[in-house]
Amino acid sequence: MKIGIKVGDVMTRNFVSARPDLLVLAAVKLMVKKRVGSLVLEQNGILKGILTEKDIMWALTKKKDLSGVKAGEICTKKITTIKPSADIYDAIILMRKKKFRRLPVTVNKKVIGYLTLKDIIKIQPELFEIAREGYNIKWPIDKEKEKEPEAVKEGMCDECGNYDILYNSDGKLMCESCMEDLR
Known part of the structure; x- marks a missing residue:
């Protein structure tokens, strides 16, 4: 081509x-x-x-x-x-x-x-x-998609102690509010 x-x-x-x-x-x-x-x-x-x-x-x-x-x-x-x-x-x-x-x-x-x-x-x-295609080049939106946490379970947040839907962040189970504080 x-x-x-x-x-x-x-x-x-x-x-x-x-x-x-x-x-x-x-x-x-x-x-x-x-x-x-x-x-x-x-x-x-x-x-x-x-x-x-x-x-x-x-x-x-x-x-x-x-x-x-x-x-x-x-x-x-x-x-x-x-x-x-x-x-x-x-x-x-x-x-x-x-x-x-x-x-x-x-x-x-x-x-x-x-x-x-x-x-x-x-x-x-x-x-x-x-x-x-030959490189590891990503759009900023691709990077955001990679960071999107998936809910793991409901329970006590390791960070604030609230009962909520939890997300795994480097081995810690945290609520959405605490996850946002990390960003």
């Missing part, structure tokens, strides 16, 4: 990038300042890696001190890229298959853009359903 929209038409052109020799702390500061969850690491326009929040968290669990560590040492180096001429549907399928939320867009190994799920959803919101 082709959608008829090219990756190059919707990709982020002004993506945030850095050199692989940038210290991790400086990379984190840059990510916070620019409000991004990842950095494209490139040298002379050539893609060297992607540094994500997840990469940083993994590094923190392995090493307590990242003060002298460079972004290129902990980044994801095995990177899947896509061409700007590819159909957006192919990008979605690739992202789902690899469980990536972003793809660098390259021509002759040079990074010219960055495609994110957000870019795709922005241009065609109905593509969200196709894109989300």
